[in-house]
Amino acid sequence: MLELNADFSRPVVVRTAAMEWRSSPGAGVWRKRLELRGAAESGRVTSIVRYDAGSRFPPHEHPEGEEILVLEGILADEHGSYPAGTYLLNPEGFRHAPRSDQGCVLFVKLRQYPGSDRSHCEVDSNSATWQQSEPPGREVLPLYDEHGHRESMRLVRLAPGTRVPEHDHPGGEEIYVMAGSLADGQGTYEQGTWLRFPDGSRHQPFSDEGCTLYVKTGHLWDL
Numbered sequence: 001m002l003e004l005n006a007d008f009s010r011p012v013v014v015r016t017a018a019m020e021w022r023s024s025p026g027a028g029v030w031r032k033r034l035e036l037r038g039a040a041e042s043g044r045v046t047s048i049v050r051y052d053a054g055s056r057f058p059p060h061e062h063p064e065g066e067e068i069l070v071l072e073g074i075l076a077d078e079h080g081s082y083p084a085g086t087y088l089l090n091p092e093g094f095r096h097a098p099r100s101d102q103g104c105v106l107f108v109k110l111r112q113y114p115g116s117d118r119s120h121c122e123v124d125s126n127s128a129t130w131q132q133s134e135p136p137g138r139e140v141l142p143l144y145d146e147h148g149h150r151e152s153m154r155l156v157r158l159a160p161g162t163r164v165p166e167h168d169h170p171g172g173e174e175i176y177v178m179a180g181s182l183a184d185g186q187g188t189y190e191q192g193t194w195l196r197f198p199d200g201s202r203h204q205p206f207s208d209e210g211c212t213l214y215v216k217t218g219h220l221w222d223l
Contacts, residue, residue, distance in 0.1 A: 002043065004036040008172070008220050009198050016048050017192040028055030034194050038111070046194070049106045051075070056099035065113030066090040067153070069214055071178065073104030085125040087143045087155075091118035107176055107214065119146060125155055137162035151219035158182070158207040166204035172220030173197045180211030196220075 005012045014034050021030040025041060032048040042063075051073070068075070068088040075082045077096040082088060084104075090096070092114060121144050130139040137159035145152040150171060155178075158164070175182070175195045182189045184203040189195060191211075197203065199220050 002036055002038070002040050004033055005196070006035060006037040008196075011198060011201060012194075012196040013187070013189065014194045015190070015192065016194060017190070019048075021050060024049070026055065026057045028052035029057065035196070042111075044111045046109045046112075047107075048192075049108045051098075051100035051104045051106075053103040054101060055103075057097060059095060059097040061093060061095045062090055062110065063092060064111040065092050065115075065118065066094065067109040067113065069107040069176075069178075071105045071107055073100060073102055075100055075104045075106060080122075082122075083124075083126070087121070087123040087125065087153075089113065089118070089121040089144050089153075091120055092116050094120065112219070113149075113151075115149065117148065130155075130157065135162065135164060138164065150221060151216060153214070153216045156213045156215050158205075158211050158213070160210040161206075161208060162210070163206040164204065166202060168200060168202045169197050169217065170199065171218035172199045172201070174216040174219070176214040178212040178214060180207060180209050182207050182211050182213060 016032050019032040021032060024031050030050040034046045037044045070082050070084050070086045072084050075098060077098045079096060093116060123143050125141055128141055130141045133140045139157040141155040143153040143155060177189050177191050177193045179191055182205055184205045
């Protein structure tokens, strides 16, 4: 068994811009691994993945599901094309052959969504309606929140100067900074930073320049 940032009781900050790309089993597909628990190619994993132009994977299924957020370029498979800003949750048993004709960069989570009762989810954040939220200057786009499952995923936009009240994280919180920069009492987190806060942790985030975030909560109860 391999482990990378696999102690879910500890906070983690990974600045992916400083990491080197590593090869994957797919030709022309590269990755930066952020967390791993289990076998190298079949464990629970979170990664940044890059497809070179023209690269592809053969058809395959996803035991315990797959989550994808397209950060750059266009991802495609036999079901459709997904430009930057598209969110996908492919449930357990979903089968596809992903490719990218022009190249793309993805945020990917594997083997973190068990259960055959989950719905397939696709959200295009470029055309979806964002919701105003508290405090003023905060907008939210819900991505996935399904009855019977604990985790909840959303995109969050903070306007420049927005400060979020101090709060705790029942079940933990995970953040990927998609654009701009986020800060709290522990530091500043620029674009490309991945953060994971354990169950019960607290912070008071703010953004002086504004930012766009992927946020996942409620998924670290039993890990």
